[in-house]
Amino acid sequence: MEFRQLETFVAIAKFKSYSKAAESLFLTQPTLSNHIINLEKDLGTTLINRSNKQISLTPAGKILYDYAVEILHVKENVGFKLDEYRGHFVGHIEIAASTIPEQYILPSFLTGFKKQYPDVTLTLRHLASDKIIDGILTEEYNLGVVGSKTTHGHLTFHSLTEDELALVVPNNEAYQAYETEIPWSELIKKPFIFREQGSGTRKLFEAALKKNNLGFRDLKVAAYIENTEVIKKCIMDGMGVSILSKRAIQQELLNDSLKALEIPDMMLTRHFYLVHHKYRTLSPLEIRFKEYLMEHSE
Structure with a gap:
């Protein structure tokens, strides 16, 4: 053997x-x-x-x-x-991450970790939050970074950083009247672009709608799109509006191509979590990466 x-x-x-x-x-x-x-x-x-x-x-x-x-x-x-x-670390770490962590949070962490451990190779997989959690449970992945938390007893979640979402609209004449927020009476008339089912962003918005006794049936759905960059382009081109992380639109806010609005009585904040299996032992390198994330996160 x-x-x-x-x-x-x-x-x-x-x-x-x-x-x-x-x-x-x-x-x-x-x-x-x-x-x-x-x-x-x-x-x-x-x-x-x-x-x-x-x-x-x-x-x-x-x-x-x-x-x-x-x-x-x-x-x-x-x-x-x-x-x-020997002072020489070699190995491989695979991390599964949902959209916002993958594109806007983890790159700086991965770069910093790589500088500290240059001979360690890293693989970053992109999946929806619910698929990552399923993958952790089925042992397909050992480490994940997700934007929603479950109460499953076999999972351990470590809070990494907070995230704020906003209603993202094109910065054009049609939306100049809205300085910081848009009333519900106007919002329900706007065409919406939604993320795919299982997305942490979509889950948070669905929960917020439910608290206000609303659902998707009360909104005009224009499209379901998985890619955040594509959603931003569609908003700029006038297809509709969407709920996105403010981390994803920093450049567009600076160049005034997009606008972020609040929705009355709707708190759209969340945490991103590092998740792993509670009863499965992480490798020494995975433990080192976990410790690095925890030490350098907000």
């Missing part, structure tokens, strides 16, 4: 896909399959069900999985401690 075989086995269990596991380990699929076949021969048992399209672990595979994760963690810890002793 070799470390590479265990890494292959854990990756297949994690991704439930031979192709994704091979990609994550930078292996070809035939090499990946050979590792699993040889591991099963070494242990004298079948570890992965191959009778259907969906990959799953056999009872023996489920027994091995927890031990394999533990063995690999011990290996990683030993390597980290030796790197620490």
Whole structure:
């Protein structure tokens, strides 16, 4: 039984896909399959069900999985401690982040961490907040940064920074009459551009609407768009208005291409959180990155 075989086995269990596991380990699929076949021969048992399209672990595979994760963690810890002793850190960290953290918050953190640990490679994945949380629970990701918090007992959330949202409108004659806010009677007449379902920004606005006894049915929906930069361009072109983080429109506010308005009786503030699984051990490098974020966040 070799470390590479265990890494292959854990990756297949994690991704439930031979192709994704091979990609994550930078292996070809035939090499990946050979590792699993040889591991099963070494242990004298079948570890992965191959009778259907969906990959799953056999009872023996489920027994091995927890031990394999533990063995690999011990290996990683030993390597980290030796790197620490030599003053030379090497490894890889993957972070999943929702739109605003990915585009406007994490870049400076990643740059600072990279300067401190130049031989550590970083991967930043972009997903909606709910997909990140699902990925943490299913062990697809270890670390995530999200704009909404759940009460799931298997998750730990660490507050990183606060965020303020606003109604973003084009800075043109049609909106010159609104200096700082827009009344509800006028707002419901405006076409809205919304983020995709599962977005933390959209969830916050939906909750705020509900508190005011309103819902999407009371608004004119122009479009659903996932990309914040595209939404900003559509607002400038006159398609509609949207709820966006003020972090995303700093440049546009400075050059007067967009305008941020408040909505009466609607508080649109939130926190961004670092999230990880409460009962799964982070790698030493992931712990170091978590500590770095906590130390340098607001």
